[in-house]
Amino acid sequence: MAHSSYVPKTKLGRWFDQRLPIVRLVSDSFVTYPTPRNLNFWYVFGAILTLMLVVQIVTGIVLAMHYVPSADAAFGSVEQRIMREVNYGWLIRYIHANGASMFFLAVYVHMFRGLYYGSYKAPREILWILGVFIYLLMTATAFFGYVLPWGQMSFWGATVITSLFSAIDQIIPNLGTAITHWLWGDFAVGDATLNRFFSLHYLLPFVIAGVVGLHIWALHVPGNNNPLGIDVKGPQDTVPFYPFYTVKDGFFMVLFVIFYLAFVFYAPNFFGNPDNYIQANPLVTPTDIVPEWYLLPFYAMLRAIPSKLIGVLVLVGALLTLLFVPWLDTSKVRSCRFRPLMKQLFWLFAADCILLGYVGSQTADAAWHLGGIDFPLVWLARFGTLYYFGFFWVLMPWIGKREVTRPLPESIAQAVLAKGKH
Amino acid sequence: MKPALVLALAAMSVAASAEDLTQPQAPQVQSWSFDGPLGHYDRGALQRGFQVYKEVCSACHSLNMVAYHDLAAPGGPGFSEAQAKVLAAEAHIPAEPNDKGDVFDERGNRIMRSGILADHFPPPFVNEQAARAANGGALPPDLSLIIKARQGGPDYVYSILTGFNQHPPHGFAVQEGKYYNPFFPGRNISMPPPLKPNLVSFSDGTPATVSNEAKAVVTFLAWASEPQLEARHRIGMQVLSFLVLLAGLLFLSYRKIWHGKPEDPGLVHDLPGTGTEKAPVGDPDSLSGG
Numbered sequence: 001m002a003h004s005s006y007v008p009k010t011k012l013g014r015w016f017d018q019r020l021p022i023v024r025l026v027s028d029s030f031v032t033y034p035t036p037r038n039l040n041f042w043y044v045f046g047a048i049l050t051l052m053l054v055v056q057i058v059t060g061i062v063l064a065m066h067y068v069p070s071a072d073a074a075f076g077s078v079e080q081r082i083m084r085e086v087n088y089g090w091l092i093r094y095i096h097a098n099g100a101s102m103f104f105l106a107v108y109v110h111m112f113r114g115l116y117y118g119s120y121k122a123p124r125e126i127l128w129i130l131g132v133f134i135y136l137l138m139t140a141t142a143f144f145g146y147v148l149p150w151g152q153m154s155f156w157g158a159t160v161i162t163s164l165f166s167a168i169d170q171i172i173p174n175l176g177t178a179i180t181h182w183l184w185g186d187f188a189v190g191d192a193t194l195n196r197f198f199s200l201h202y203l204l205p206f207v208i209a210g211v212v213g214l215h216i217w218a219l220h221v222p223g224n225n226n227p228l229g230i231d232v233k234g235p236q237d238t239v240p241f242y243p244f245y246t247v248k249d250g251f252f253m254v255l256f257v258i259f260y261l262a263f264v265f266y267a268p269n270f271f272g273n274p275d276n277y278i279q280a281n282p283l284v285t286p287t288d289i290v291p292e293w294y295l296l297p298f299y300a301m302l303r304a305i306p307s308k309l310i311g312v313l314v315l316v317g318a319l320l321t322l323l324f325v326p327w328l329d330t331s332k333v334r335s336c337r338f339r340p341l342m343k344q345l346f347w348l349f350a351a352d353c354i355l356l357g358y359v360g361s362q363t364a365d366a367a368w369h370l371g372g373i374d375f376p377l378v379w380l381a382r383f384g385t386l387y388y389f390g391f392f393w394v395l396m397p398w399i400g401k402r403e404v405t406r407p408l409p410e411s412i413a414q415a416v417l418a419k420g421k422h
Numbered sequence: 423m424k425p426a427l428v429l430a431l432a433a434m435s436v437a438a439s440a441e442d443l444t445q446p447q448a449p450q451v452q453s454w455s456f457d458g459p460l461g462h463y464d465r466g467a468l469q470r471g472f473q474v475y476k477e478v479c480s481a482c483h484s485l486n487m488v489a490y491h492d493l494a495a496p497g498g499p500g501f502s503e504a505q506a507k508v509l510a511a512e513a514h515i516p517a518e519p520n521d522k523g524d525v526f527d528e529r530g531n532r533i534m535r536s537g538i539l540a541d542h543f544p545p546p547f548v549n550e551q552a553a554r555a556a557n558g559g560a561l562p563p564d565l566s567l568i569i570k571a572r573q574g575g576p577d578y579v580y581s582i583l584t585g586f587n588q589h590p591p592h593g594f595a596v597q598e599g600k601y602y603n604p605f606f607p608g609r610n611i612s613m614p615p616p617l618k619p620n621l622v623s624f625s626d627g628t629p630a631t632v633s634n635e636a637k638a639v640v641t642f643l644a645w646a647s648e649p650q651l652e653a654r655h656r657i658g659m660q661v662l663s664f665l666v667l668l669a670g671l672l673f674l675s676y677r678k679i680w681h682g683k684p685e686d687p688g689l690v691h692d693l694p695g696t697g698t699e700k701a702p703v704g705d706p707d708s709l710s711g712g
Contacts, residue, residue: 079487079566079567080487083650084487084649090654094654243679244680247679248676248680250672251673251675254665254668254672255669258662261658261662262658265654265655265658266459274570274573274575277570277571277647278563278567278571
């Protein structure tokens with residue numbers, strides 16, 4: 001985007017361009033934008049995420065037209081009105097509810113892709129950090145949204161998560177409780193809590209949209225990273241975004257939508273919890289309070305620590321660690337393709353996250369029975385948590401300096417054309 | 423000391439091999455007419471199930487979210503509007519205030535009226551306290567969402583309804599006023615066995631066995647939980663067929679743009695680089711080594 005290649009073709013176009021060069025901006029950003037010619041499948045998730053954000057905002061606005069944010073009426077407004085009375089309300093609700101899962105699925109692929117190819121490294125640190133902010137905002141938005149149907153899991157999930165703030169009592173007595181009550185707007189999760197969560201759930205997606213704008217801006221200044229992790233050296237290394245990546249992103253986007261809608265139409269409650277079809281009841285605690293699948297790894301970390309305060313700090317630390325990744329990785333080479341050791345540690349890290357997710361989905365006292373010996377899963381979570389932090393804070397800085405990397409190709413074009421000849 | 427230890431160990435090993443009585447058994451998996459992407463509700467089962475609900479379940483369980491007009495809605499039990507009107511008219515609904523503004527008559531009785539299509543199924547008890555008082559302290563849950571609100575869904579509810587025929591295992595204490603049901607969490611259920619052979623008489627000649635009664639009422643409750651299932655399955659096929667077609671077209675465009683020859687019509691790209699480099703853009707996916 002160093003210089004603009006947009007040339008208005010009509011007189012009106014020229015007139016407009018001199019006053020508000022928005023067509024130029026779109027042309028430079030999504031038409032002529034020079035993109036590395038070797039982006040693979042894993043690079044389509046940015047476009048998919050943009051689509052998911054739009055889908056969630058549009059369906060969410062329609063749902064908000066019919067939803068009643070009140071402890072007495074919320075459950076009925078969803079299960080009776082939206083699911084049964086509003087025309088295609090069931091469809092919009094299932095698209096929105098499954099959309100949240102798909103949004104997280106895509107964001108996790110996007111994040112792991114960034115980790116694998118070193119997309120957080122200079123000069124893309126701000127791009128990565130903005131991405132982490134988007135992820136944190138998504139987590140908050142999803143949490144608020146899950147509370148809105150006011151089912152049992154909504155209510156108890158809200159209670160558990162907001163109660164985490166009471167851990168501050170262990171440092172400053174009563175401060176945590178005061179914060180918790182302030183968050184609730186009452187002495188328990190109730191009407192006031194539901195109303196503010198609804199307000200925030202409506203607000204945050206627009207904040208996300210704003211940060212996504214910054215994220216794309218920060219992407220277009222240095223340009224895309226690529227699977228080789230080497231810089232673009234000239235025009236021979238790139239293709240224009242249109243039509244090469246519009247058609248590619250478009251094709252994979254449609255495949256993703258097919259996958260997504262297969263759940264909406266044929267397994268709409270696959271990601272849901274049956275308990276959330278029971279109206280919230282402050283007097284009945286569900287046997288197992290579990291968050292949605294996309295938060296399970298963090299839930300496992302929280303439960304792995306006996307002290308509530310330290311558990312909460314570990315949970316927060318696990319999320320905030322991501323902000324420091326650009327400086328924790330000391331390697332000069334971006335892509336794991338040329339980092340044999342880091343590649344293995346990366347896959348171990350991916351497996352670790354899935355393992356933590358599995359432990360998070362099990363009951364707190366669950367155990368594996370291995371040849372007559374009970375192995376409590378909480379220990380699995382402890383090892384998993386240790387590796388999560390060890391990966392970022394020990395292995396990344398250390399391996400980066402010592403690892404013998406493979407030789408990098410001279411340029412993207414050279415690598416592409418060399419491979420094309422085979 | 424020693425024999426006690428041996429006994430304890432023996433007891434532990436027995437307990438390890440025996441069934442864990444604190445946990446419910448897994449539901450019996452049934453095949454349902456509404457299973458799978460082409461599934462739809464068996465109309466006969468829906469109507470029989472409505473009969474079972476009306477004649478048996480509704481004595482204790484409400485079905486608050488279902489209205490009488492739903493009985494005639496597409497994808498539902500398939501009653502005609504006239505039939506649904508008759509079924510509604512049989513119901514006694516607390517009347518709206520009369521022209522004097524009263525909802526109670528001179529004797530203090532609640533004024534009732536017969537139901538109309540817009541009415542929801544009336545609950546058997548006026549409130550939770552009344553329901554508990556009539557059921558030994560237990561609250562019969564509303565059944566509007568019961569199939570979606572239980573792990574195991576229709577199989578679970580079917581297993582509960584048909585699971586009363588088993589004797590409690592030796593040493594299992596059934597609590598006072600409760601019944602043994604191996605599929606219920608804790609295995610002590612407050613609901614007495616609701617179904618018996620020939621409890622209802624089906625007008626279509628289906629034998630009224632416990633299994634048939636349970637199957638019918640579970641189908642009816644599955645519809646009550648998910649009344650739009652048939653529309654969902656149908657629209658899903660239409661939407662996904664369209665998307666598969668669109669994906670096919672996009673795939674062809676994708677192939678043409680990335681692998682097409684520059685002289686192909688519609689393929690004039692201002693690609694940078696020399697002439698020889700123009701032809702193969704290179705397919706990043708076939709190139710990607712991971």
